[in-house]
Each structure stands twice: as structure tokens, then as C-alpha cells.
Amino acid sequence: MVEGSPSLGWRNYSQRYNLAGNECKTCGKHFFPAVALCPTCRRKGKLVETKMPMEGRLLSYSKVFVGPVGFEMDAPYHLGLVKLQNNVKILAEIVDTPENKIKIGSKVRKVFRKIHSEGETGTISYGYKFRVV
Amino acid sequence: MNAGIVAYGSYVPKLRITPEEIGRVWGKDGKKVGQSLGVKEKAVAAFDEDTATISVEAARNAINDFGIDAKKIGAVYVGSESHPYAVKPTSSIVAEAIETGNDYTAADLEFACKAGTAGMQACAGMVNSNMIEYGLAIGSDTAQGKPNDALEFTAGSGGTAFIIGKKPKEIIAKINHTCSFTSDTPDFWRRQHAEFPEHGGRFTGEPAYFRHVHSAAKMCMDKMKRKPKDYKYAVFHQPNGKFPLKVGKMLGFTDKQLEQGLMTPLIGNTYSGSTPIGLASILDVAKPGDKILAVSYGSGAGSDAFDLTVTKNITKKRAKVSVRKLIENKEYVDYAIYAKNRKKLKTL
Amino acid sequence: MRNVVIVGAGLTKFGEQWKKSFREMITEAAVSAILDSKLEGKDIEAIYTGTMATGKFIGQEHIGALISDRLGLNPIPSTRLEAACASGSVALKQGYLSIKSGEHDIVAVGGVEKMTEVGVHHASSALGGAGDQETELFHGATFPALYALLARAHMKKFGTTEKHLAQVAVKNHENGVDNPFAQFRNRITIEHVLNSSNVSSPLKLLDCSPLTDGAAGLILMEKQKALDLGLDAVEIVSMAQASDSLALTGRKSLTELNATKQAGKLAYKKAGITAKDIDIAEVHDCFTIAEILAIEDLDFVKKGSGGNATMSGFTAKNGSLPINTSGGLKAKGHPVGATGVAQAVEISQQLLGKADKRQVKGLEYGLTHNVGGSGATCVVGIYRRA
Numbered sequence: 001m002v003e004g005s006p007s008l009g010w011r012n013y014s015q016r017y018n019l020a021g022n023e024c025k026t027c028g029k030h031f032f033p034a035v036a037l038c039p040t041c042r043r044k045g046k047l048v049e050t051k052m053p054m055e056g057r058l059l060s061y062s063k064v065f066v067g068p069v070g071f072e073m074d075a076p077y078h079l080g081l082v083k084l085q086n087n088v089k090i091l092a093e094i095v096d097t098p099e100n101k102i103k104i105g106s107k108v109r110k111v112f113r114k115i116h117s118e119g120e121t122g123t124i125s126y127g128y129k130f131r132v133v
Numbered sequence: 134m135n136a137g138i139v140a141y142g143s144y145v146p147k148l149r150i151t152p153e154e155i156g157r158v159w160g161k162d163g164k165k166v167g168q169s170l171g172v173k174e175k176a177v178a179a180f181d182e183d184t185a186t187i188s189v190e191a192a193r194n195a196i197n198d199f200g201i202d203a204k205k206i207g208a209v210y211v212g213s214e215s216h217p218y219a220v221k222p223t224s225s226i227v228a229e230a231i232e233t234g235n236d237y238t239a240a241d242l243e244f245a246c247k248a249g250t251a252g253m254q255a256c257a258g259m260v261n262s263n264m265i266e267y268g269l270a271i272g273s274d275t276a277q278g279k280p281n282d283a284l285e286f287t288a289g290s291g292g293t294a295f296i297i298g299k300k301p302k303e304i305i306a307k308i309n310h311t312c313s314f315t316s317d318t319p320d321f322w323r324r325q326h327a328e329f330p331e332h333g334g335r336f337t338g339e340p341a342y343f344r345h346v347h348s349a350a351k352m353c354m355d356k357m358k359r360k361p362k363d364y365k366y367a368v369f370h371q372p373n374g375k376f377p378l379k380v381g382k383m384l385g386f387t388d389k390q391l392e393q394g395l396m397t398p399l400i401g402n403t404y405s406g407s408t409p410i411g412l413a414s415i416l417d418v419a420k421p422g423d424k425i426l427a428v429s430y431g432s433g434a435g436s437d438a439f440d441l442t443v444t445k446n447i448t449k450k451r452a453k454v455s456v457r458k459l460i461e462n463k464e465y466v467d468y469a470i471y472a473k474n475r476k477k478l479k480t481l
Numbered sequence: 482m483r484n485v486v487i488v489g490a491g492l493t494k495f496g497e498q499w500k501k502s503f504r505e506m507i508t509e510a511a512v513s514a515i516l517d518s519k520l521e522g523k524d525i526e527a528i529y530t531g532t533m534a535t536g537k538f539i540g541q542e543h544i545g546a547l548i549s550d551r552l553g554l555n556p557i558p559s560t561r562l563e564a565a566c567a568s569g570s571v572a573l574k575q576g577y578l579s580i581k582s583g584e585h586d587i588v589a590v591g592g593v594e595k596m597t598e599v600g601v602h603h604a605s606s607a608l609g610g611a612g613d614q615e616t617e618l619f620h621g622a623t624f625p626a627l628y629a630l631l632a633r634a635h636m637k638k639f640g641t642t643e644k645h646l647a648q649v650a651v652k653n654h655e656n657g658v659d660n661p662f663a664q665f666r667n668r669i670t671i672e673h674v675l676n677s678s679n680v681s682s683p684l685k686l687l688d689c690s691p692l693t694d695g696a697a698g699l700i701l702m703e704k705q706k707a708l709d710l711g712l713d714a715v716e717i718v719s720m721a722q723a724s725d726s727l728a729l730t731g732r733k734s735l736t737e738l739n740a741t742k743q744a745g746k747l748a749y750k751k752a753g754i755t756a757k758d759i760d761i762a763e764v765h766d767c768f769t770i771a772e773i774l775a776i777e778d779l780d781f782v783k784k785g786s787g788g789n790a791t792m793s794g795f796t797a798k799n800g801s802l803p804i805n806t807s808g809g810l811k812a813k814g815h816p817v818g819a820t821g822v823a824q825a826v827e828i829s830q831q832l833l834g835k836a837d838k839r840q841v842k843g844l845e846y847g848l849t850h851n852v853g854g855s856g857a858t859c860v861v862g863i864y865r866r867a
Binding site: 012032033059060061062063064065066067068069071072074076077079081088089090091092093104115116125127129 | 601602603605606609615616617618619620621622623625626629630631633634637678679680681682683684728729730731732735
């Protein structure tokens, strides 16, 4: 984490709150987070903002017992690699789900949660997590 | 008054703790405490939930379930006594998340447990005066209760968002009248840097809750020239499961009229969310023509009363998941997990 | 055509070096490599050092200048290179290219990391920088978690088991016993691994390489000059590097590291050999699953059979293809920036017959495989006695 930067989170609100990414109109590929250059079409690419779907399926998952700075007290928590309905992959915490429902192939849906807060006095970052539905 | 509720949405966190479990830790007969308070269990926000996340989920449910264009929302008010920041609004976080654009006014409200209904009044006023097309008023809280205080058995988490508008074809519940009864009564408070609220014990009853709720309800009914029997449903602020039934009886309402909106026994007192969630639960089942009396109460102290008539639009549009269905998705936790999630462990 | 050989190699002891600083360790490894080469400090024309996260681990940047200064080698150019856990190998590659190009005849290559100066959560965050800050670390991903996601996918697709993973650690600890520079020199069993504490399921503590302090050094020289001087030399036959998406979410497959496949393919091609010609290899086993992925992606075994191959002893010291005779990252330790250089130290010692109790006989080609992050960078080197 880059601590103490209010602009970092602010810049990414639409990405974190509403899965805003982009789409290359030339090849039709979707990107999350948004890219500044279509890796396939390159100079012929035409990028426009688009929202990712709210649902997907788990490709893989892990229960994290030792978290990085800022997540020490969240542990244990589940991380999931999710394939959204448009085939874009996204990594996020899986919450509100009994452990036996977290499986490869489980259907998940986006929720709005607190991701991280900078101690007692810094800013709070909100964003996407998923739960199995 | 032309304004009415055009959409509503609720969110209640998944975790639950019972009075028995809380009592176990403090050497009390929790079951008895629960019975005397009329609370079976309470909802507990997870470590990564707060008033902002609850408000966003509730607002999104309202927008999605009722097909509201968020860009047309001109005012956003979040009422809570657990705003995540002391300075920096929850309301702008919610607006950003639901993508209202930037053409809106917003503020966070605090008036103990009635800040949510205060937001509804503000929105109704702005809609009536044509300042805005839609107003979003949310009451939500991750209610705090000091460990081993009576409040700990009831203080729950949750919230409801109402979108107020005035297009007749959109209104599901018309606001016929709203009024308030307010005084300076120090029955319950929390100072700026205090973690938990303090309260005046039995002083919170007769001179505080009962006086204000009763007076506001009377004022509203007198103005509308209605009697308790004219209402299909009534919802009074629910600090526990007993007070609203008692004030209802004092006013002449039957338990049956109060049943549908009485949510505290199942999720605890969600403070600013309490009356709004009760009203949402009523809208989940109400039929066209039903009259509803809703009266909130905020310590300090004041009550906002609303006289509402359900319209025929409700047969076409309702919350996709009712409050009572929503709260079926639950998971019980013990006191240790509860303490961890609510950051009651000092090292967290 | 100019060719490049290794003429000197040195290591510090790997482990928790409470008494040694970053600067002492890199100096010790460099001096040891220079002494091993029979050359002198003044013969060195340039320094390339790989280190990953000095800013976070010791609060120091400008590492190139620090090192030339400590070695008393000012004013020669001294450059630090960073590619997460592959920092050592990209430094080695840079040194190799500087001789290939004709710019230099003799250079020093170093790798170093001082990881125990900070607490474990801070170390975890520092290492997390090897992944994608915005989409992985921000969401609570750790390095064990990223490899755990790969492990789970491999287990699901190929039936790889936690026991298969554990056997990688058991084998590498067995090898570490004979390495005096290794952090861990104790034998462990599959049960030890399976019963060790959970880190990020399915990975447990003994599936993970440790936090390690350590440094490694190499002296590279233009081949003909080294032969003229009659030095013991190992030729770097080829070095290849490949890149992939920084985040796991950008990968085509979760059951392979494409950067390994691409770098491996190119390294074999440049060397004019195939995987079958490799007699010994040091691969990047930062987690047990990583070694299974490596031996598959380098074509040593068929895709999906890495677990069974490890179980069968194929990769053991006395197996058909000894992997990580040094103990690997798991037992020798993983001071991230030092790892790539230390792998080349082990292979050069093996090819020169100087590996003591670890010595494997009848070697022609050796290979090093060093991965940065969860597979975004990979460097593969192929070596043969000059």
C-alpha cells in the first residue's frame, strides 16, 4: 500500500466501486482495470470505458492466514480469483460465505465493502469484494 | 404535499449474536435479558462493514429494484450515529458509489436514532418545492453499545434507503403529512471522541421516548383527523422490542398493526436505521390504499411522524427481496468473533 | 563472437544474519567471488547487482553506488537491477550482455537481500510489491496467496495433491543438509510439511521458502581471455528472459507460467539443445508448487505430471535429473535479490566438480531458472564447463 495518498483512491473510485474498466472497440476485448493501450490492436485500438459484470465464477481460491500490512487483523480471510461473465478475471476477497461453499466453479456476486483503512486517523478505502450466491 | 416514496432498499449484515451469548460473557441470564427487552438476536456488521457500506448496499437495492435513474437524484442525506469519518461525508461516498454524477447536494445527518427520518423530511421538502426531482434519504448504523451495558444486548447494524419523488405514476407511498416534536432532553448522548454512547437509564423512558413519540404521533393524527384504527400499519422507533408496543397501546394501536414493522426483535436496534427498516418491512407487504403511521425517535430528543398512503403502484414495484427474507441469510457468531468484528479488542 | 564465462563464485551463509548488515553481506560475497577467480579487484570494469526491495527492507536506495563504494572500486560504473525475485538473474544477464557486446572484459555480478530488518507483515508487504499493487496487494493478496491460487488450480486440473507439494520441500531439505551455506540443514518428512501451520491454503509453512538474509557474487569474463589465463571456467551458453502479466488475472492459464515456457524455449534454442540435454538444474521453488510448475514448464516432465515425478524421485539428487541440489529456495533460503546469482553459483560449482558432498557426477549442461513475482518475469540460463 502507498500510505497517505488521498488521490490514489480517489482516482480509482469508479474502478473500485463499480468495476469500471474499458473495452477496445477494434477487437472487442474487455480490460479490468482499464488499460491505456490495447495490447492486441495497439495504435489501431479504440478504448472506451465500460463496466464489468457483477457476477462470475471462482477459478481458484485460498484462505489467507497471514495478511500483509493493514490486513493483519482481518485474517483469516478468503481470496478468490474470479472469472466474470465477460471472461475478465479479477482477484478479491470472498466474504459472507460459509467455507464449504467456496469452491472452484462457485457463482459469486460483487458486494461493496471496506477494503483497508489507514490506521485510526487515515483515509478509508472502499471497493469490491465478492460473495458466493 | 405531493411527495412520496418512489423506491426503497434495505441491507442488514449477515452476522448475528444472541442475548444468551452476550449474557454468557457477563455472567447474566441473557435469555431473560433478551425476553425483557423483546430481542431474540441482533445483526452484527462484519469487520469490513460500516455505515457507508450498509448505506451503499441499501441505496443500490433501491435504485436497481425500482429502476431509478441515479443521475436524477438531486439530494443525498445519510442519517447515522456511526458515520465512519467525523469530518468527511458518508453521503458523498454513497453518491459516488451509486453514480449520481456531481449535480446534487449532500450532507450527513446526526440526530441519534432519528437522523434517517430527518433526511426523508428534508428530501420531501426539496421535492415539494421543485428544488430536486429525487432525494435519497438513508438511515443506517452500526450501532454501538458499551460492553456489559444494557445497550449491548440490542445495538444492531443495518439500514434502509428511501428515494423520495413526486411523479404520481412512480409514488408507491404518498407522504400525506409529516411533522416533528422536538425538545432538548439529555436522555442519551455520545461525546465527540467517546467510543460508546452513555444514557440516563430509566430517564430514557417516560420523559424521553414516550413523551416524544406519543406527542408526534398525536400531532400527526390530529392534523390528518385520523384515529389509530384508520391505519393498517404503524411503526414506532424500536430501541427494544417492548417500547414500540407500549407506546402503541398508549396511543390506541393494536399489536397486530405494529407486528409487520417490528424488526428489532430479529436484528436489534439499528439506531438511525430502526424506523426506516420497519417502514420498509411494511412496504414489503402493504396493499394499495393502506394507511401507515411512522414515528421515529432520536434521543436528545425528537420524533418525526409520517402519515402515508400506499398507492396502486406498489402492486407493480416492490423490493425484490423483502426485509424479512433478507435477514434469513444469517450466521451466528460467538462473543469473541463479535468482539473481533466490532473492534472491541483493544489492539485492533 | 565473444563468449562469456564464470571464473569466480562466492556466497555468504544464507539465513537470519542478525549480526550482518546489507553492506557487509554484499562485500563478503563479492570478495569471496574475486578471491575464487584468482583475479584482483582492480581488474573489474563494472558491477551489476540485483536486489529487490531495499527501500522497504532497509530504507536504502542508490544501491549501485553503495556497493562500488564499499568494495573500494570507485569510479567504475555500478548499477542496481530490479525484477522482484528475479533481480539476481537480470543482473547476471546484464553482466553477460556487457561482455558479449564488447563493452567490458571482466565484470562483477552480485545479488543481495537483507530481509530480517523488518517485521513479518512488513516483509510480506515488501514482497507483495512483486505482484500488482492496485489489483492484488490492495485486496489483501500475499505472495503465498498468489501461489496458493496457482496450486489450487493445478490440484483441480491434474490431481496434484498436498503430499506431492510436500515432497518438493522434503527433497529440497534433504539436499540442504549437505550445503554449508544453506539456511536449513535439517531433514523433514511429508508429515512435517502437512502438519506445519497454515499460511495460505493449500500452502503451509513448510511449503514456503523462508525470509532470508544473504548475498551471492560472480565474476564474469570474456571466454578466450579466461582460457588464456588458464582459469577454471564455466561458460554461460545462453541466457533468455521473458515477461508475462504482472497480475495473475492477466494470465491465459493458471496451471503454467508462460514466462518460464518462453524463456526456457528461447534458452534451449540459443544453446542449440533441448530439455533432454540438461543434467542438473536449479529452479525457482519459492513455494513447493513453483518447483512443480517449473519442471513441467521447462519440459523436464510432461505437463501435469510434476507431482508424480517428484514423488518418484526423478528430481532427487540421485534421480535422473537432480533439481535444486543446493537445497533450493526452500532449504538454502531465498534472499530474493541474491537467489538468481546463487543459483548460478551452485551450477558453476557443480559443473566444475567443486560441490563437495552435493556433487553430482557426469554433468555436461546445467540450467538455472529464476522467476520474478508470480511469474511476470523469468530468466533461464544454460551453462557448460568451458
